[in-house]
Each structure stands twice: as structure tokens, then as C-alpha cells.
Amino acid sequence: MQNNKTSWGKVAPWYNKLVGSTGHYYHEKVIFPNLKKIYQPKNNDKVVDVGCGQGVYGRLLPSGVEYTGIDLSKELIGEAKKLDRTKSHSYFVADVTRAIPVASYSYDLAISILALQNMKDAAAAIKEMARAVKVGGKIILVLNHPAFRIPRQSSWGIDEKNKLEYRRINRYLSPLEIPINA
Template sequence: MIDFSKIKSVLDLACGQGVFERQLDSKTIYLGVDISKSFIEEAKSKQKSLNHQFAVGHVSKSLPIKKNDFDLAIIILALQNIENINGVIENASKYLKTGGKFLMVLNHPMFRIPRQTSWGMDEKNKAQYRRIDRYMSELNIPISTNPGQMEKSEMTWSFHHPLSKYSESLWQNGFLIERIEEWVSDKKSTGGKARMENRSREEIPMFMTIVAIKK
């Protein structure tokens, strides 16, 4: 989806512990931003190159960034944990050059909604299916970080939006969608129901990647 041989600079929004940074060429200009100070400290401890930098910041708010001509901005499996997605997309647009690209990797916004989607079995037709209870409604969904502790467990949040919301926000912030890919799970089942389960995984994607271009 992205030809990294042509990418000279990358802005990594919600970079976590800097896993993506360590996959990049040492000559690539890179800035990773995350709200977690501990994540940034860990990322710095494993920093691959002096051309790669990290900063603490809330990626949906004003950021401590001077450079505004990055070739590529990315956010990988983090956007759905941020309430203000428009603020994130606005920042991507703000710091990209005209013609720069924004890559978003999401849990699939239709088939992977916490508490609202699940696998089901149609025993009569020997088929596994994906049940979807809600999709169009925007949802704030609490997630227990340790379900075994019940009410003592810390909570985090997942913020669901339909695909049209992402499209609208990209358009409002000066992006055109170039490409969408849907990725299936590579998990393989064994046993008596393996054929049924593997077939459903091949048909129902769990991830979505969107590449948009700044106009």
C-alpha cells in the first residue's frame, strides 16, 4: 500500500513503544508521538537511529511538532482507543505535506466492535457466521483490562464509529481516500469444525487499512 523507498519522513501517531520505528530505514526522518510517558521512555531505550525521535503528546490535541511536511503519517491499531478521531485526523493533515499520505490501521469497524459483534454457529447449515448487533450508532464502550478481577479491574475505552464517519472526517480535513484493504485473520483451526471455522475467517475480515492522500 505504501512504497517506503519513496518515503523520507514519517509521523507515527500513538506510536506506543516504537515498534514501527524499528522497522524503518535508519536514514528516514521519524517522529513518534504517544500520550504515555512510559511508552515513550521504552521507545527511546530501543531507538534505532538518531534520525528517529520520540515525544510525549496527545495525538488529538496540539502537538509539540515544528515540521509540517512529513511524507507519511500513520496510526496503527490505536485510533479506536481515542475519543476525538477528528482531532487525530486534523493533526495528520496539519503535519503532512500536500500529496502526503495518511495510513490508518483499524480493527474492522463493522465486524469487530467490542460487545456488539460475535461468532455464532449455524449447526443446521454447518456454518460459522459473524453476528452484528449494532453498527451505525457511535458507541463509547468500556473494556475491562483484567476481566477476572471484575469490578476491581481497571477500565479502558473503545470508541466505535461506522466507516462513513472516518470517510467524513478525512474529507473534512482535506484528504481523499486512495485505497482500502480488509485483512482476515491468519489463525487456523484444527479438529472437527476446522473447515467451517477456517472458511468463515477467510470470508470475514478482522482488520481494515485506509490510505488517504492530503489534497
């Protein structure tokens, strides 16, 4: 039995409140409008969401789409199941950097939204996504640029003399493990 301990479990209530039912500001104003430009789901499409969190993307899809959300945090998957009662949607707790419980070459889309940067082995997760997608299917990765979200290693500053606001980055592109705290 694999150990599914993750720091996201401890912050699931906070994260669920932050994301809400339709996503936080970044989801609503940046991510989802741009996703609609590159992928328009059709009835009977199959979508697997790697690192789905509390399933916000699944709740935006039409009910005719077969959606599978996978995340390491049992607490976030629990929230996803409570929030999404769509019969064609399912959620599983699994480590997406290992063999995920989905059939090979069976999905029209494999997507990961703001999750890969929290995984130790993102390459393994991407390999699993590639295994899950049909020939001619799509893989969509949504990432923060590393300069804009390094917990406790980035901050905003103001240069009063030159009237400039700037982003200070420590440890840019340096290996670093930081647990998620709220």
C-alpha cells in the same frame, strides 16, 4: 499540564508482548506488506506516527528515515524508547487530538496504524496529521472495520445445523466507550 491517563498504560506489558519486535500476526501478514505497496520510505524521508504505541512501525523503517512516534501512553512510549535506539527516531508523549509537538508541513508521511478507533476525537487527530504533512505528502490510516473489533460487543458463533461460522455484532455503529483491559 494535560492528564495523559489512558487505559493503554495499564496493559503496556501485555501489549508489548503481543506486538513483539516485528508486530503481531496482523501486522506482519496484512498491514506491513500492504503498507510497502503504497509507501516505500527513502533516506531523509520524515515520518510521523500518530498513536504509535510501542513503536513497531518505526523499528521497521530504514535508519535513514527520520521518524517521530507520538502516543498518549507514557508506558508505551517508554517501551518504544527501550526497543528503538535508532538515532534518527524520536518518541513523545502527547495527546494527538490536540496540537502535536511537530512543525507544520514538514513530514513526507503521517500514519496512524490501528489507533484512531481508540480515540474519542479521531477527526482532531486527522487534522493534526494534515497539518504535519508537506504539500504532496501522504496520510495513511489503517483501521479495523468496526464490525470486527468491538471489545465485549462482538463474538464468534457457530450454527451447527447449517455448518456456518458467523460473527455476532452488538451495538454496531453505536457510540460506546470501553476501557482497554488485559
